[in-house]
Amino acid sequence: MTTIARIETFLVAPRWLFVRVETASGIVGWGEATCEGRSETVRTAVHELAELLTGRDALRIEDHWQVMTKGAFYRGGPILASAVAGLDQALWDIAGKHFGAPVHQLLGGPVRDRIRVYGWVGGDDPSEVREHIAAQVEAGLTAVKMNASGRMSRLASVSELDGVVARVAAAREVLGPDRDVAVDLHGRFTLANARRVAPLLEPYRPMFLEEPVVPENSHLIGEVVRSTTVPVSTGERLYSRQDFLPVLQAGIAVAQPDLSHAGGITEVRKIATLAETYDVQLAPHCPLGPIALAACLQLGFATPNFLIQEQSLGIHYNLGADVLDYCLDKTPLTFVDGHVERLTGPGLGIEIDEAAVRAADKAGTVWRSPVWRHPDGSYAEW
């Protein structure tokens, strides 16, 4: 029996919200509904949605997605899409375990044998980029991502601009010509700043330039695309195919949906297909936990236009717990030469340490996005 019997949530250190779905026959599926800084709200949404799933057949994933996403009249946004995402991942995990196959097999089978991953360097204010990059290279990674800056003035000063260029130049020097650096503007730049800085970074050939404008200003991203040869990426704060369509039409090169924010495997699979029609590559956002990472990888093994996977091992946010701490077997998510080998276990392909998760939830955790201010006291984008 694949009837959904029980749905539980766990909010665990450092800042992750896990969803556990159990069927009447005892199959357990795990999903991750983390919405950084908003996970308590998402947790409530998961339990509201659970009313729609309990007593239903877990294997009717697409129908559940339709009902959860559309079935309450008020739709869309990060809270609902993250709650749906966590439940959707858990249902895919159950389906894989029921059929004895990894999720990517259910999505049409593997199109690649390993997936390249990148790691974070530099933290929120990237001052020690060289040391951090050297450590990631030493660990075998072939690509890293860094913030371009800390807080940015609305119209950047010469020293702010020079600081961005110097950081990216330093990264390129340490990485050499055969490794990649992605540069995240993190929505900290105004359109004017983004257009000014992008051409200055061209000599260092970043892999992509991320979130050059805040998602509310997605209608401006085409201006950034037209200002530079650097591939432009965005998408961690877009939650559906409909959210992605305008930025795809504006000419981005890389789409970065988050499988825990954009409706899960079901919706991101469709975003990937939509992106394919614009010759856009997929690089899912994932500074999150092991379940979100496994969901990304499962999608990546079955998706032709998949570029690279973000992962958060050792990231500055992971205080108190790291990616592998809740995995019984660390091998599936171990990196070999900067890649993850194809996951072969059923479902999402990882085994969650349930006792550790329950203990971490009891201990509790709270994480909030920082609130930054400009020197004049006004709000500054983080």
Ligand SMILES: [Mg+2]
């Ligand atoms: Mg980002």
